[in-house]
Amino acid sequence: MDSTIDIGVDGLPLHVKLFERESSDSLLIFMPSAVAAGNVAHRHPSFARWQWESHFPQAHVLAVADPSMGIAQELRGAWYMHRDHDVIAAMAVAIERLIVRLGARRVVIYGSSLGGFGALALAACLPGAVAIAEVPQLDFGKWLQSARTAVETHILGRELEQHRLLHPEQVGIRARFEHASQVPSFVIISNVRDSGYREQLEFFEWVCAGAPRDDGTLHELRLVDQVLGHGPLGVQAAKELILGRLV
Numbered sequence: 001m002d003s004t005i006d007i008g009v010d011g012l013p014l015h016v017k018l019f020e021r022e023s024s025d026s027l028l029i030f031m032p033s034a035v036a037a038g039n040v041a042h043r044h045p046s047f048a049r050w051q052w053e054s055h056f057p058q059a060h061v062l063a064v065a066d067p068s069m070g071i072a073q074e075l076r077g078a079w080y081m082h083r084d085h086d087v088i089a090a091m092a093v094a095i096e097r098l099i100v101r102l103g104a105r106r107v108v109i110y111g112s113s114l115g116g117f118g119a120l121a122l123a124a125c126l127p128g129a130v131a132i133a134e135v136p137q138l139d140f141g142k143w144l145q146s147a148r149t150a151v152e153t154h155i156l157g158r159e160l161e162q163h164r165l166l167h168p169e170q171v172g173i174r175a176r177f178e179h180a181s182q183v184p185s186f187v188i189i190s191n192v193r194d195s196g197y198r199e200q201l202e203f204f205e206w207v208c209a210g211a212p213r214d215d216g217t218l219h220e221l222r223l224v225d226q227v228l229g230h231g232p233l234g235v236q237a238a239k240e241l242i243l244g245r246l247v
Contacts, residue, residue: 001017001018001019001020002015002016002017003015003016003018004016005094005098006094007067007087007090007091007093007094008090009067009082009085009087009090010082010084010085012067012068012070012071012082012087013067013070014064014065014067014091014094015044015045015047015064015065015067016062016063016064016065017047017050017062017063018060018061018062018063018098019053019060019061019062020060020102021057021058021059021060024058024059024060024102024104025103025104025105025106026058026059026060026104026105026106026107026108026246026247027059027060027061027062027098027099027102027104027106027107027108028056028059028060028061028062028108028110028242028246029062029063029064029095029107029108029109029110029119029122030047030048030049030050030052030061030062030063030064030110030111030115031048031064031109031110031111031115031116031118031119031122032046032047032048032064032065032066032069032111032114032115032118033046033048033077033111033112033113033114033115034076034077034113034114034147035076035077036076037076043073044065044066044069044070044073044075045065045069045070046065046069047063047064047065048063048111048112048115049063049110050063052235052238052239055235055239056239056242056243056246058246058247059108059246060102060104062095062098064091064095066078066079066080066087066118067080067087067090067091068080068081068082068087068155071154071155072150072154072155074150074154075150075151075154075155076147076150077114077147077150077151078151078155079114079117079118079140079147079151079170080118080121080170081140081151081155081156081163081170082155082170083155083156083157083158083163086167086169086170087170088118088121088122088125088169088170088176089125091122091125092122092125092126095122095126096126099126106130106245106246106247107126107128107129107130108129108130108131108132108242108245108246109122109123109126109129109130109131109132110131110132110133110238110242111132111133111134111136112133112134112135112136112232113134113135113136113137113230113232114137115133115134115136116131116133116134116135116136116137116188117133117136117137117138117140117173119131119132119133119136119186120133120136120138120173120176120184120186120188121169121173121176123184123185123186124176124177124179124180124182124183124184125180126184127182129184129185130184130185130186130187130218130245131184131185131186131187132186132187132189132241132242132245133186133187133188133189134188134189134190134232134233134238135189135190135191135194135196135230135231135232136173136188136196136200137196138172138173138174138196138199138200138203139171139172139173139174139199140160140171140172141160141161141164141171141172142196142199148160173203174203174206182217183207183217183219184217185217185218185219186219186220187220187222187241187245188200188203188204188220188221188222189222189224189233189241190221190222190223190224191223191224191225191227191228191229192223192228193228193229194229194230195230196230200221201221204219204221207219224237
């Protein structure tokens with residue numbers, strides 16, 4: 001089912017693809033990735049990995065597009081930013097209603113790179129959810145200058161560091177977890193050649209040192225050598241990771 005959900009953010013709807021399963025109590029959410037420059041076929045709304053739906057017949061599958069991508073056609077990624085509103089929190093409210101309707105007791109949120117950033121951020125706003133984040137950016141301010149300039153120009157209308165002073169939870173995952181007063185369960189998958197590897201190590205050390213959390217949450221930083229650099233795992237390896245959290 002393709003549909004849109006009103007999240008109450010200046011007319012930016014949440015575009016979704018939902019595959020419902022009979023008698024399932026699990027929900028798998030795919031978060032959006034950046035789109036290639038000039039790739040008209042993947043312009044907004046774009047649904048990363050929705051074609052993987054058939055690999056998970058035991059779960060409801062929800063693929064979501066970043067609402068902020070609808071602000072400007074020139075954007076390749078929007079990082080769920082908004083000048084005045086918390087887009088991730090608004091998405092979480094809408095998705096939580098869907099979780100209740102589906103009767104989902106297990107929720108796994110998956111994404112890579114920008115999508116990994118989103119998976120971690122959304123999980124912090126959905127109690128009990130687990131994030132699987134491949135080579136995630138953890139602080140948008142440390143990412144590519146071209147991406148930052150596009151967001152400043154087309155979404156924020158101000159410099160990112162000015163925006164961080166007002167809405168730090170939109171810019172960095174640590175600030176998002178602190179804003180939510182909890183660290184959700186997560187698995188971060190990375191490798192020694194990813195540009196964010198050192199940052200991911202430092203972030204994991206912060207989590208292990210006593211970041212705010214709920215009892216029973218589990219945290220893992222998994223280093224792999226199947227992929228070297230800033231790239232995602234193949235479908236089979238990703239499938240095994242996801243299935244281990246859905247059951």
